[in-house]
Amino acid sequence: MVATILVGMLCAHLLCFSAMFLLISKRLHGKKMGMDFFALGNLLLGLAYILQLAEGGPTWSAVSVINHTLTLASPIAYWLGAMRFFGHMVPLWRPLIVFALMYGSAQVLVQWSLGPTARYAMLAAMSSLLFFLMALTIIHGVRTFAKDLYAEMVFFALLISGICVLNALKFIKIVDGGLDALQMDNSFQTVFYIYMSSLATILPPSIVWLVLRRLTDDLRDVAARDPMTQLLNRRGLSEALQLFFNTRTTAPAYLLLLDVDHFKHINDTYGHTAGDAVLCHVAQVLRTTARRGDLTSRIGGEEFVLICLDTDEAGVFRLAERLRAMLEAQIIDIPESTQPLRCTVTIGISPPFSSIAELEGAMRAADAALYRGKAAGRNCVQAPLPLNDHSALDAGKPGMLAHETAPTTAQSC
Incomplete structure (x- = not known):
């Protein structure tokens, strides 16, 4: 029963x-x-x-x-x-x-x-x-x-x-x-x-x-993601980095700040559809070039961030240069346009940092390096200033570790 x-x-x-x-x-x-x-x-x-x-x-x-x-x-x-x-x-x-x-x-x-x-x-x-x-x-x-x-x-x-x-x-x-x-x-x-x-x-x-x-x-x-590129936004980047530093205490991180060269000119010349295509192309190259575990983000406008984890300074520079060269070499197909387009990026690198509290400082250092790269002619990878050097270096000054390449494009940015 x-x-x-x-x-x-x-x-x-x-x-x-x-x-x-x-x-x-x-x-x-x-x-x-x-x-x-x-x-x-x-x-x-x-x-x-x-x-x-x-x-x-x-x-x-x-x-x-x-x-x-x-x-x-x-x-x-x-x-x-x-x-x-x-x-x-x-x-x-x-x-x-x-x-x-x-x-x-x-x-x-x-x-x-x-x-x-x-x-x-x-x-x-x-x-x-x-x-x-x-x-x-x-x-x-x-x-x-x-x-x-x-x-x-x-x-x-x-x-x-x-x-x-x-x-x-x-x-x-x-x-x-x-x-x-x-x-x-x-x-x-x-x-x-x-x-x-x-x-x-x-x-x-x-x-x-x-x-x-x-x-x-x-x-x-x-x-936590940018709706256009599906990369992390600033909030998502901070949360992911916080999680990394909560579980790993020894390995420093490096921040790469990328800016698409002459992006306003692209928008003005080819229209915002072309500008969106360029941003999505940069995001895709960023995803495929980043190593497993690295953090990729679009923080606004034409600026992107790649945070390299578990690597050293030499590895960061190799990755940055590979990324710059890939973006320079690839042709972007623009919807409803017969004119192919190439773009270049300038990349600023931060010093190593080991906590989420240092993220803003790393961002400022990478941003300063980025603007020095812009002044040096764009389409380059720019190292951070030495810790004991607070002066603004001239674009052509030796020891800047800037790699300049004249862009060769079908439609140059």
């Missing part, structure tokens, strides 16, 4: 949360994050338990075949929904229909060849196997695609492991004791449905929490 009540409560939980997931997915519009898949998974499992109550006990019928098929189709729907949540655009109906046809046929074959006990044992074994694979996928995700959700993923893995173990125990009990192990007044069945009812109460709000966290993370990411 207790197990029957628990199954009834479980059905109510599953169907209610199925409706809630579906409503949430409707509100999410294009980016549903798997909520429609989770809604279907809850619906399938809820219907399976309704059919189980209608059966009244182990039996062989079309209803029983559908019940077993729905019971195993629900974790597959959850699995596919989790893949959708993490950005993998997997299909839904084709895998479920193929599985339903295959498992329905398998049930008929097992029933006719081995009997009803084997069919129910197969259900418990398949359930245990599916949830075991789900737990392994989550553990893999903690180390790869779900590192930012470490605590949540470990929590899910523990809960799913519990279902796996209970189904494995049910399989053993069916093999040892036959169909009597599935009687609703059996103590194991009571424990099984208590756990499942607890899961139906805990897991859906946890899934909603994950969706809310992902949405807030997306909003935070949007707030």
